[in-house]
Amino acid sequence: MFGSTFGHLFRLTTFGESHGVALGGVIDGCPSGIMLDENIIQTELDLRRPGTSLASTTRNEADRVEILSGVFNGMTMGTPIAFMVRNKDHKSDAYDNLKEIFRPGHADYTYTAKYHYRDHRGGGRSSGRETLSRVAGGAVAQAFLNTHDIKLQAYTVELGGIVAERIDISRSFERPYFSPDPNVLVKWNDLVTKTRGEGDSLGGVVEIVAKNVPPGLGEPVFAKLDAIIAAAIMSVGAVKGVEIGSGFAAARMKGSEHNDPITKDGFQGNNSGGILGGISSGQDIVVRAAIKPIPSISKEQETITRNGVKTSLKIEGRHDISAIPRIVPVLKAMLALSLADALLMQKRMSEI
């Protein structure tokens, strides 16, 4: 993991600023012979597109991905797979009043402190749009995982403090907010409408699950599977916490309650979330991410200019009132990339 590259053996390097020429990435290390084409990647990207939830705005983005290398006759060749999406629809003037002001909650201040040179248009590399490259890369990772029958699901279990029940997970991707619970939608919509009216924003919790993961993935002591996953998830903007299995609830359990018993029929219970001692156990891997409320709010805020003068800020322009649901496919993609990397690392452990 380094700067713009994620992974050791299945490696994704991303590039692109939200208002530059294009966004994209390169996957190096994907084995040959895996079915892959632009449609497979496009399908994942389309999940990101707003319009399906009241929480999202209506930017018409229609991002079309183009594969530049690494694929021939619908199969990967084992060579680097480069992909890109050209930026079309953006209104950079809507952001010009922000050039001299630090937006609270945003990375403006930290980016300036780091780079001494900030592209003020839409957040540069700290923008949500950069996640496009992650989702595309994750699609390639999932194509690889499919060949091992490893399946991923991602859905929202909490929005603005309102909890969803895990009633029907398999069709989460068809519902607004990627909800596993048809019954909670009314409450979520009401809260969203109210919050939008107030010019405020909401956070939530997203759960990502990987099924059919073979045991043995993860490299002690530092590249444990849960450590890799934690880094992957935490690297997504707006994430402020990550937990595996029982997570923070485990902190309040007794050992007799938390241990998952092993019987001849397998494990009974999954408080471990599919990872023991940092290595996959064969059970479902269960991860949850805490999503903070989006910093860009219409509500007026106190702040300062680059010269330290007190001012107030009222952000115009189009923006979502929650990182959910856009963030859901991004988190799924990061879990896919983590598992693809761990899978490749495990394969080289085969016997002498």
Add this chain to the structure above:
Amino acid sequence: MFGSTFGHLFRLTTFGESHGVALGGVIDGCPSGIMLDENIIQTELDLRRPGTSLASTTRNEADRVEILSGVFNGMTMGTPIAFMVRNKDHKSDAYDNLKEIFRPGHADYTYTAKYHYRDHRGGGRSSGRETLSRVAGGAVAQAFLNTHDIKLQAYTVELGGIVAERIDISRSFERPYFSPDPNVLVKWNDLVTKTRGEGDSLGGVVEIVAKNVPPGLGEPVFAKLDAIIAAAIMSVGAVKGVEIGSGFAAARMKGSEHNDPITKDGFQGNNSGGILGGISSGQDIVVRAAIKPIPSISKEQETITRNGVKTSLKIEGRHDISAIPRIVPVLKAMLALSLADALLMQKRMSEI
């Protein structure tokens, strides 16, 4: 981050099994001219030694560290710093009845699935004792951070569900459990005694803070500071969750509540936990880790043997009833290593 190495520029490689000849590590990348000697490392190691809390057992370990290279006349030379601790006090026969049995909650099953060869004595590399190398490495990292006036604190904010108040953090290291709250000790002791009597175990939450961290540390998009820290913390055995700043509480806040306002006097509030957009902001970095209850419990448990035969297990031998407080210096060490690495990475970003 890879297998037994943590870090990109300030790199710690650890080695050693709890019942092998020795444990130790090599730090590569530590700059020259930093004051370092065995006492500095020993001081951190001694914090791990049980005896100061009712939750810990009374193994007499007296681990003495020896520096093998990289230091001359009490100063680092810029060359790799190797250190080791010889294993003296262990009773491996106490573990022999475990050779054929998978201990619930332990990494036995996953380690066997991975390596096809398991050292049954005391957990091998998945044992708590391996953390010794991390703590020693963290001591070197802290020596480097000291030269930048970066100070770390780590203390227990929850044990078995009972919350401590952050009354007196600076003297946490003098109290049992590394408690920041003298008033909670009675309740914690009672709970621990009761739990030990039941042959059960407890979990908790540990908070680690870094003060005076310069802004600008962290490398978007994948090596963000919070991602590096999350991986570092999650890589410690028994950790099931990690959060920054408000963490999971942020998921339930509104944007107007969560944003830390910026005034000419600096930030007001620290829900971000010192990290915005994955880069340090200059505020205190605040991290919390969820610690699961220790799997080894005296209470009888159902399990199976390596051949899949149902059996029951009652673990004898000496063991703690919580990873707290031993785990506290380990988590502090991991934050130190993360920051040392980020600091070195930022230094190379200096202007052209």
Add this chain to the structure above:
Amino acid sequence: MFGSTFGHLFRLTTFGESHGVALGGVIDGCPSGIMLDENIIQTELDLRRPGTSLASTTRNEADRVEILSGVFNGMTMGTPIAFMVRNKDHKSDAYDNLKEIFRPGHADYTYTAKYHYRDHRGGGRSSGRETLSRVAGGAVAQAFLNTHDIKLQAYTVELGGIVAERIDISRSFERPYFSPDPNVLVKWNDLVTKTRGEGDSLGGVVEIVAKNVPPGLGEPVFAKLDAIIAAAIMSVGAVKGVEIGSGFAAARMKGSEHNDPITKDGFQGNNSGGILGGISSGQDIVVRAAIKPIPSISKEQETITRNGVKTSLKIEGRHDISAIPRIVPVLKAMLALSLADALLMQKRMSEI
């Protein structure tokens, strides 16, 4: 260094097959504030274009580079710089008779052994065309080196065994073969014409020099500057040897002859080639690469088909009779990338 990525801190990841959609790369780690635009990269690419020497063929390639990210207003932003060149002019049918045959001296056999899936069209990733990405990446590296006044030169000192004198190095880039010697051109042209008539090919030796390199670059013990450079140079197809300073001639010298004396006016002599103990000394860095003769020859050759049947091969199509001069800018690019990486690594060594 890993697969398709070169470098630790100044990292180039390349992609693209010679007959795929596009070739390109991503540079991650280039500092911000460096002047860069498409012209700067295009200038280097144009040096690769054949037509200036009798040794090269007349493929009309006019590769136009497009920068996709990382640059704003003619300056690097510190974010990944992605670039691409679309493949236009190719005649893949000319290569179809090669689908089932292993071409002697080519990587066909080894690529099939490795990937079990070979793109037969023009060599895939083993083709000379892949070097385009290296040259473009090298141009970015050189833009960075320019800010430190580090200048590179590359020229041919031997072709087909005929040695050139280092008479006028600074204008090598204007002459055919990148010759530093106007007087040798007649002899080289004659040899080339003769060799082409025979349907054969030639090898040679290329020298690359870096001037004004600050002392102190290189990281003992394994990332020594000469080791990094050796890997960089040897990774270019057709290179079978690399030497620094006196190189293989040093093997035949006495110590008293080889040592470069140090006086108060600096070093006298440069047998070390600017690198001592793996670290730059401040003197010119002098590297030479041995270029083997191009394997593709019109002359008929004995070989076998994929099924092991003896056959003979007469290669049609357009091809050069030497990797020189095309390879010269590629070698220069690799030295530039090595130095850019070493420079960034040294910058982080600044004192505490």
Add this chain to the structure above:
Amino acid sequence: MFGSTFGHLFRLTTFGESHGVALGGVIDGCPSGIMLDENIIQTELDLRRPGTSLASTTRNEADRVEILSGVFNGMTMGTPIAFMVRNKDHKSDAYDNLKEIFRPGHADYTYTAKYHYRDHRGGGRSSGRETLSRVAGGAVAQAFLNTHDIKLQAYTVELGGIVAERIDISRSFERPYFSPDPNVLVKWNDLVTKTRGEGDSLGGVVEIVAKNVPPGLGEPVFAKLDAIIAAAIMSVGAVKGVEIGSGFAAARMKGSEHNDPITKDGFQGNNSGGILGGISSGQDIVVRAAIKPIPSISKEQETITRNGVKTSLKIEGRHDISAIPRIVPVLKAMLALSLADALLMQKRMSEI
């Protein structure tokens, strides 16, 4: 490859200064189940010990290696293998007159320029003694290669310009200088005696061969096998050039002469040195290293002090008059490490 670590998947990290407490290393990534014990490593180390050739001095070193981790019951466990050798026999006072003087040809100047802090005793990390860690690490690599029947040989083909014939390679390790030619010994001894009398030193050429290497090792485009090997070999002190197969001689051949024909019985000829397109072909891998003459000579030399004052230097103390033969096992070790790494990288390329 990074600083004190070599390799990507089979990784050796070394530590130790020649006059510090100990030298050693850690191998991370060695698979489990390989037979390994201290004798196996000691055997390789003993090859380094002088006394068998007139070219070497008579330091009585008797370096005993101790394995600290990673091995149990004579088998590797898959966990990091740490080893060390304590420094016993040294006379640091013999080096004290060197504290203020830059020794010509040595890394004194460059090390000071880099670290601003130099351990003057015996060269620190730039000393030949540091190679002990490489040889020990190489022994572990060879134990792994043995399980695939890959065998290495290393021998001196030239000393002081006098060429040896490859008459009896298999018993090179029994002869002085690791000579493959019993007939050249008289000439070499005479030259060495003469040179020692003059207080001067000699260089030479060493050839290293790997037999039975499976085809397919090496990762285009930057981690090609020849690139990895070139870096490994060049990283050894005193090496100024490296070539594969025909090497620099290929630069003077025609394509028809250099191409190795492929028949149904395999390749005919091995000008490629076992590597084509950067990937192993299955033929013997043949590498040669150019060794410069040792810089430390008794003969008086002109130089300057740290303050730039002109002075002359006559080096007392014990030193060899050539890096050969000590360097031979070191080069063999580096080839072993390269192949072990490439082998592990190839194993993960197994099919989906």
